Amino acid sequence: MQKFFRELYGTGIIFFYYIKWFVFIGLPILYYGLDYNHNTVMDVLWVYCFVLISKDFIVRVIFKEKYCDIEVKKR
Numbered sequence: 001m002q003k004f005f006r007e008l009y010g011t012g013i014i015f016f017y018y019i020k021w022f023v024f025i026g027l028p029i030l031y032y033g034l035d036y037n038h039n040t041v042m043d044v045l046w047v048y049c050f051v052l053i054s055k056d057f058i059v060r061v062i063f064k065e066k067y068c069d070i071e072v073k074k075r
Helices: 002-033 040-062 064-068
Strands: none
Touching: 002 040
């Protein structure tokens, strides 16, 4: 059972790594620009994409200072 959840988690991360921007930008366009009906599943996926984009922003911008301050030892 634990292996199943690891595979599901890994698949979700890889899948949303590539499509998170399409869902994040495209879904509001579909809802408000093209008058599509709201779908609860797509709303949950949009929130998940928002969380992934926020995580990427926090790691790349805020924690970047910590990694840039580490000096590499010269041999």
